[in-house]
Amino acid sequence: MHKEASIREPLVLGTPTYSDITNEVLHTIENKPTKLWKLLMVIATIIALWGVGCILYLLGVGIGSWGLNKTVGWAWDITNFVWWVGIGHAGTLISAVLLLFRQKWRMAINRPAEAMTIFAVFMAGLFPMIHMGRIWMAYWVLPIPNQFGSLWVNFNSPLLWDVFAISTYLSVSLVFWYIGLIPDFATIRDRASRPVQKLMYGLMAFGWSGNAKAWQRFEEVSLVLAGLATPLVFSVHSIVSMDFATSVIPGWHTTIFPPYFVAGAVFSGFAMVQTLMLIVRKVMHLEKYVTIKHIEYMNLVIIVTGSIVGVAYLTELFISYYSGVEYESYAFINRFSGPYAWAYWCMMTCNVVSPHLFWSKKLRTNLAFTFFMSIIVNIGMWFERFVIIVTSIHRDYLPSSWSMFYPTWVDIGIFVGTLGIFSVFYLLFLKYFPVLAFNEVKTILKSSGEQYKNMSDEEFKKLHPVKK
């Protein structure tokens, strides 16, 4: 029996009927694209093509078209990689962890958050690929039987762990997301009038019949996948952090990294969900489903994770001082007082100071402010990765090799390009996929029949015309 405390506010505002929900969510899919969507699509496509062009230039000319040098071997490439992977954390966290914790409010946001995850992981996966000097040999990182004698991958290398972690995460997230989509696709299929549409959604619905057995299996699979995905949420970024933590570079070689990276990832992931949801909610009129309550919950997550991140920063500083290791302490002194101090303080302001503004209920329930903050956090988290990666290696052990990193137009072009590619994917998702898991949302709809009691006959007849 499902019981709800009377004081708890409903998760869906107003009194939409089941068909209202279906109609509202499927409105964009069943109608022609709006001008706004087309405009955004054009802009996103142009940016995406620019990014693709930059990538092709990079592949044609060489890694030298980036600003890297003998000292700084990774900069924007791996910064972007970690940033995108971090963003890709929120979706699975929302759908899997919150599912396990029976947090039903997740239903309104899990679909777009998961979509964001998938696309963010796509973008993330791009960078380790293109950062290779010889991308055409990229398949060598896979432990596949080969004819190079006894050559095998190096299981000691965190980069190899990355390969496994990211690919596992991507596949599980993708499957989880897709399983959730099946009942919704089936609904679209059933309502579709155009044959192509019917066929396509029919194929994607995998013959979903909607009978009780199917729903029961759906729930079970969801639960199993949630169980599978939950450890992945923590493992992926832990392993990404080990790229740095297992190295010998002061500023990288830090045991605090795994939890700190996971917290940071959730932090940035929720910020990105906020950024996207606030736009989607407004443009697609989903205020009923994605309520202030949701926004506030997510802001609370941001406060918590932001605080964890802040504690981690301070711990790092303290340990670097307390360790008495000359190189370690210099690495951190250099971070906040060296040539990249501006990046460090930018990171500190965005990630540590600004989230605490959300302690004010007024601010955390203010949509415009939340949107602004989500952007700030995204910027801050990008700088966090930049600070960790670049300021650690640009001045490591031997001062003779100290140098600076200056991005080239290709560095910038590819990063902006991935934002474009991501947007294209996301816009396509908004247009052709059900934005909300509406079949699930229906389960949290309060249907007391109260509204019917208060309805006049005419209204009722209008709503349910009797066929003769």
Added chain:
Amino acid sequence: MANSTKYWKGLEQLDNDSSFVDANKNEFAEDLPVADFLQDQETLEGGSTSRRDFLKYLGFGVAAASLAACETPVTKAIPYLNKPEEVTPGVANFYASTYYDGSDYCPVLVKTREGRPIFVKGNSASTLTHGEVNARVNASVLSLYDNNRLKSPMIGGKATTWASIDNRLTKELKEAKNLKVLTHSLISPSTKSILDGFANGSNLMSEDAEVNPVSMANNVVSYDAISYSGILDANEGSFNKRVLPTYNFAAAKSVVSVGADFLSGWLDALQYNVGYTSTRNPEGEWMSKHYQFESNMSLTGTNADVRVPIKPSEMGGVIAAIYNGVAAKVGGASVKGATKNYTVRVKSAVAHLLANKGESIVVCGSNDSNVQTLVNGLNNMLGNYGKTINIDKASHSKQGSDAKVAALIKEMESGKVDALLIYGVDPVYTLGDRFKKALGKVKTTVSFATKMDDTASACKFVCPDNHWLESWNDANPVDGHYSLGQPTISPLFDTRQAQESILKWSGNNASYYDFIKAEWEQNIFPKSGAVMFADFWNKVLHDGVVEVAAAPVAEEVMPIAFAGDVNAAGNAVAKIKGSGTELMLYIKEGIGNGVGADNPILQELPDPVSKITWDNYVTMNPAEMKEAGYNTVLGQENPANLLSVTVNGKSLELPVIGQPGQARGTIGIALGYGKSVGKMTEPTGKNAYPFVGIDKKGNVSYVANATVTAVEGEYPIAATQTHQTVMGRDSIIRETTLDVFKNGTKDDYNPAFTLLSGKTDEHGHQKAKPIKEFDLWGDHPVKEVGHRWGMSIDMNLCTGCGACITACNVENNVPVVGKDEVRRGREMHWLRIDRYYSSEHEPLAAIGDTHGATMEASETGAIGAYTEMENPADNPRVVHQPMMCQHCNHAGCETVCPVAATTHSNEGLNMMAYNRCIGTRYCANNCAYKVRRFNWFNYMAYSKFSEINPSQDDLGRMVLNPDVVVRARGVMEKCSLCVQNIQAGKLEAKKAGTPVVDGSIQTACSSACGSGAIVFGDLNDKESAARSGMDNDRAYRVIEEVGQDTNIYYQTKVRNLKQNEA
């Protein structure tokens, strides 16, 4: 006769009736039912070949045809039809030869592979150079394959044949009444003999010799681009001999140099290096003490124990002050002109010189014969002649006389010179417009340049000389020392050796080889005491060098008679006054007087002091720059400010860089720049020769008073090292003073690396344990098993010259990447020399506890201390540290490579499998020493590098070492400890059935290091030199506390100072 028998296909053809003729018109003998076939709808549709199939076949056909057309081009390797006796493919041959470029003499061994010279190393049989080479010598192999070399003789800028050149020149030279030869200092007895005969007319105009009865001395004018006329003139005045003495630095316990960069550019620097460094070993009986008074921070200055920045105009004053100091003690009269500055340092130098009378050397870089006379007088008072300085055993490498060159120019200007042959020098470049105009007045001008240099393009006849690797030659650099040069490849182009050309024009058709042989048989063989000339010749050719008794000198009956007028010299010195900003011109180790300017490897060799490549610039004291508001910290996006430097009305715009140690009120500019390199159209750097002062008598001065003004604009500088100090990190650089080293224990100057264990002793203090105990891994199995290759690098012996870098570049096919890429921090050098300046804020005394000392050192706390440490001291101490892959037994790079492209060998080598590398650069990031180099581009083909990478054309590729892979784009590379040499050495030992003998395997860098700073060997061989370096008390490993367990050991630098001596 052709066979006319005709065969018939059948009777029909024989008959050739009309039906056969008709049938023969059809291609197919039988009627084809085409029409029926096409008409019959049923067959057509029922046929098995459908339209789809047809399209399929068509598509397949097209695809197959186009694929067949895409066949990869076939490159044929053609085997020898008749294999040359000495050439075995895959096996290198070494030939002894001699390098001499007009200023540097170096006996060498040339490594050839399949008939191509690919590497030049020093010939250790020479007792002058002891196997030392410099960067210019070992990079010169690249200039052999330079596409910019002249490929045929030219008349008036048009290519022609040797026959027509010979025709015209024989005639024109015969007509010339006044024929002059302008040449670099000649050390080749045979060339001298040819020119002697030629310019004296004895060969050329034997019939009417009286037409041209001038002596050779007047007709062959020696010209050194960098003049040492002052020393030669002073020696003429002092000893009545216009020669250079030989200096025995190995015997000098006290060395005082005033402005002489005797380790890099001054006189026979190449010959002084080994002697000097042999006195720098603190473990020896004694260690020399070196005082250097100079204005620019020279390579020699960086090695000095005591360095005093002075103004160029004070060089004479300092010498006079030291002279007076010494004179006061030995009872001589004092001279005028002594400076009143630097009394403490002058006193200390004087005391040290006096304590080591007869075991000291005073040298000076001034080209003023008055100053040099004082130097001679000083050395004479100290009793150095006959002991550390030998004027009887003369060096011939510099013979030029400023006055004679001036006289020649005057004569040319007056139009009295009819013909001028220019050999080995580029006077239009070095002497400028005045010479060019004068050259215009000479009717017949002949240049023997190998490239179209400034002089060659102003000459009517260009008769390109062979490259030295294509030439026979001989040399007599120092009395009693002879060497032979032999060609190691046939001339690549239609060039002819200058000597042979002159012989031909003299009517002598002998080859230069025969001429040399005859010359040696006549003049040198009799002195040698050998029995058979053929044996003697073969031995010298094999050894490269030979020493024969010089003119009999009985030392005891020849007391050095010093006859210099020191008083007059002192009076003249007293008149030297500098004003305004004083300019001191200098030459760089890589470029020299300009001979290396067209060599991309040398251009990319960082200056040993400033670490800047590809440019010359104004060096200035950083404090003065800050006062003037110039940028002192350079970087990729921090360009240098531009200055306009004006001397005598001539101006140059050059970037200005901060040079710690530069005397205040002075600037320095390097000569030899302003030539174009490779296919580059833009010249590199600017030609500063116009700043060389020439007075009315023709005396040349490298010191000038300059006006310096800031100009608009910025200039990007390409430096390989932009951070100048070591930030007090004593686990990277360890240095101490001689008294601490002699009197203290190892813990005083080279304490073992320890870490706190976390366990406390009875006092509650944490116990320190050696690094080894904290190791994550067990010992690597290479320890004490089989070979364990490694190095021992003595920072006391390393002068920082950079010969190892160029040797490494040539041996390992390291690409040249050009200025823009160096600026971006992407030079590819596998071996670099880190140069650190001391900082005034560094806790020098606090070895072992730098961190703590730093924290307390600064009033502004740790952060402020670190910021202050970034600034070098005003007159810093300098240390050079060769840095290459440390071949860590617990390597950071090896664990992080996802595809195991870099692994450890069972001989302790950190190996790099280029073909396996996918280019994640993780290894480079995780390398604590930052020695890994990534192929950012396809340097062998990408258009950005076609101007500067000589390996982009077929000719330039000939220099590549076939034993070393040319790396592809996107892979990581690094020092392999010349694994190709290790393998070859092991194979030799295996063939001989003996263990590998220590020293038989050399890396490129260790073979180029004449001073023995870099010693390569088997660390498991307890008898090896490398092992003894490793077991030495001064030995430490860079940042050992990180626990990488490296195989490269460094020796603590020891300065000959007292602990708190400034």
